[in-house]
Amino acid sequence: MHTKTLHEVKELINKKEISCVELTKSTFDRISKVDDKIGAYLQLDEEGALKKAREVDEKIQRGEETSFLAGIPMAIKDNICVEGLKTTCASKILENFVAPYDAHVTKKLKENDAVIIGKLNMDEFAMGSSSENSAFKKVKNPFDLERVPGGSSGGSAAAVAAGEAYYTLGSDTGGSIRQPASLCGVVGLKPTYGRISRYGLVAFASSLDQIGPFTKDVEDCAHVLNVIAGHDSMDSTSAKVEVEDYTKYLNQDIKGMKIGIPKEYFAEGLNPEIRGIIENGIEVLKKLGAEIKEISLPMSKYALAVYYILASSEASSNLARFDGIRYGFRAEDFEDVVDLYVKSRSQGFGDEVKRRIMLGTYALSAGYYDAYYKKALKVRTLIIQEYKKAFEEVDVILTPTSPTVAFKLGEKSNNPLEMYLSDIYTVPINIAGVPAISIPAGFVDGLPVGMQLIGDYFKEGTLLKVSHAFERETEFTKVKPSI
Amino acid sequence: MSVTIKDVEYVAKLARLEFNEEEKQKFTEELNNILGYVEMLQEVDTDGVEISIGAYRVVNALREDEVKPSFDREKMLQNAPDSQDGYVKVPKVIE
Numbered sequence: 001m002h003t004k005t006l007h008e009v010k011e012l013i014n015k016k017e018i019s020c021v022e023l024t025k026s027t028f029d030r031i032s033k034v035d036d037k038i039g040a041y042l043q044l045d046e047e048g049a050l051k052k053a054r055e056v057d058e059k060i061q062r063g064e065e066t067s068f069l070a071g072i073p074m075a076i077k078d079n080i081c082v083e084g085l086k087t088t089c090a091s092k093i094l095e096n097f098v099a100p101y102d103a104h105v106t107k108k109l110k111e112n113d114a115v116i117i118g119k120l121n122m123d124e125f126a127m128g129s130s131s132e133n134s135a136f137k138k139v140k141n142p143f144d145l146e147r148v149p150g151g152s153s154g155g156s157a158a159a160v161a162a163g164e165a166y167y168t169l170g171s172d173t174g175g176s177i178r179q180p181a182s183l184c185g186v187v188g189l190k191p192t193y194g195r196i197s198r199y200g201l202v203a204f205a206s207s208l209d210q211i212g213p214f215t216k217d218v219e220d221c222a223h224v225l226n227v228i229a230g231h232d233s234m235d236s237t238s239a240k241v242e243v244e245d246y247t248k249y250l251n252q253d254i255k256g257m258k259i260g261i262p263k264e265y266f267a268e269g270l271n272p273e274i275r276g277i278i279e280n281g282i283e284v285l286k287k288l289g290a291e292i293k294e295i296s297l298p299m300s301k302y303a304l305a306v307y308y309i310l311a312s313s314e315a316s317s318n319l320a321r322f323d324g325i326r327y328g329f330r331a332e333d334f335e336d337v338v339d340l341y342v343k344s345r346s347q348g349f350g351d352e353v354k355r356r357i358m359l360g361t362y363a364l365s366a367g368y369y370d371a372y373y374k375k376a377l378k379v380r381t382l383i384i385q386e387y388k389k390a391f392e393e394v395d396v397i398l399t400p401t402s403p404t405v406a407f408k409l410g411e412k413s414n415n416p417l418e419m420y421l422s423d424i425y426t427v428p429i430n431i432a433g434v435p436a437i438s439i440p441a442g443f444v445d446g447l448p449v450g451m452q453l454i455g456d457y458f459k460e461g462t463l464l465k466v467s468h469a470f471e472r473e474t475e476f477t478k479v480k481p482s483i
Numbered sequence: 484m485s486v487t488i489k490d491v492e493y494v495a496k497l498a499r500l501e502f503n504e505e506e507k508q509k510f511t512e513e514l515n516n517i518l519g520y521v522e523m524l525q526e527v528d529t530d531g532v533e534i535s536i537g538a539y540r541v542v543n544a545l546r547e548d549e550v551k552p553s554f555d556r557e558k559m560l561q562n563a564p565d566s567q568d569g570y571v572k573v574p575k576v577i578e
Binding site: 096097098100101193194207208233236237299301302304305306308309316320323324325326327328329330334336337338340341342343345346349354355357358359361362365371372374375376377378379380381382384416417420430431432433434 | 510525
């Protein structure tokens with residue numbers, strides 16, 4: 001059962017071949033069998049999940065209409081609030097924080113009778129590319145337990161890959177959905193900035209953060225997006241743009257669609273085997289009738305530098321709220337109120353979070369603001385312009401998602417800059433605010449490789465259309481880890 | 484622009500963080516590495532380029548000013564490290 005997709009189990013429920021309670025129980029069985037090895041979950045809510053599953057079973061028995069997501073087990077990254085459950089952000093500073101309200105996406109899922117089974121491990125405050133920065137435990141890649149699942153949404157990706165949930169939610173500030181999706185062989189979508197409300201998502205870098213789904217295939221992705229997309233008055237940056245039925249983009253012809261290949265994304269630093277896989281992917285789309293066009297995005301090389309200035313600056317401001325006063329960890333021995341802030345923060349935050357707060361505080365401090373922060377905001381404008389111009393010529397841009405396959409645990413943890421380079425192909429997308437998806441495109445030595453498709457603002461449908469055409473032509477989403 | 488231990492101490496103070504000598508040394512090196520990398524932005528010609536604080540359309544989102552219930556006080560205080568009589572308790576601020 002755990003290898004089935006969301007739409008496959010939906011069909012079984014519709015045919016009454018399995019009840020939601022049975023499905024939920026089987027998911028908890030799967031978790032108890034494999035999660036000791038994977039470490040995807042920080043918290044489980046078996047009681048709440050079974051209660052919801054029973055409710056849905058009763059609705060079905062009464063012949064009531066139910067949502068597509070009704071009764072199907074899913075899980076949520078631990079920086080998104082679910083009322084009554086802990087939201088720790090995998091940080092000691094929020095170890096005992098119980099969410100007093102639901103995030104907008106949680107509310108939407110509950111309205112659609114989703115069965116929320118637990119909260120997922122991640123890099124502390126979503127800062128990292130390997131999920132090794134969790135204060136509680138490390139997540140392992142289901143395809144190779146000695147390797148990382150990527151990050152920061154490593155738990156969300158690994159849980160889907162290992163069949164510990166039918167779909168999950170994560171967040172993506174610089175690649176935190178797409179890079180782990182690539183490394184774990186699942187589908188991960190970062191929607192347009194503003195497509196999904198961030199209300200109830202613990203803020204890391206507010207101008208870049210976006211919530212998105214992890215699914216086993218593209219079809220499932222369309223179903224989840226249908227539910228979580230849309231405007232919300234509690235997030236003033238959420239867009240008043242109509243939500244389409246994204247499933248209408250499935251099973252479509254892509255003949256004549258223009259796909260841009262930016263030459264800068266295939267330059268030095270890209271693993272040659274990954275390059276081969278992506279080139280094969282391009283051939284598949286060509287065969288399906290897509291028109292391939294080489295394009296140039298010369299500002300891409302500056303995106304990572306812009307990202308680390310902007311994301312760290314915004315983080316240093318957002319994380320100022322964790323001061324040991326209103327919620328979260330408070331240090332025990334302190335001299336006065338300032339000492340309370342300093343000790344609570346210094347004992348509560350991990351190394352990578354401190355590093356980013358330090359970098360951001362430095363970039364925003366008097367004397368450096370113009371040279372770093374303001375300069376980065378100007379280069380951001382140039383990056384945005386470059387993407388807008390590219391989408392005048394092409395429908396979709398195709399790139400690798402990550403320059404490497406899943407790396408070994410500990411391999412990059414002592415070199416922050418090298419770790420940051422894992423996000424080189426994903427950060428420009430957050431800076432521009434456009435949507436992008438990572439879909440399984442092949443394997444190198446048994447390890448998954450993802451292909452990234454980037455779309456124009458609010459053209460998630462176009463991404464799903466091309467992705468689904470690719471998925472129907474290939475079998476990569478069907479390959480499961482042997483765990 | 485090279486970061487010194489003194490800069491790290493100053494920035495730490497602004498960020499309300501404290502480090503031991505070894506950590507200060509480590510952060511000095513790491514910040515220099517990262518800032519060395521981002522130095523490449525200086526080669527981009529941005530004369531006359533506007534800043535972008537958001538990804539797209541920065542507009543004010545206004546709503547009706549309606550009175551609505553706020554969060555329950557007791558529930559919010561459950562997450563406070565220390566509270567008394569419906570208030571968050573903090574150490575003495577004024578001498």
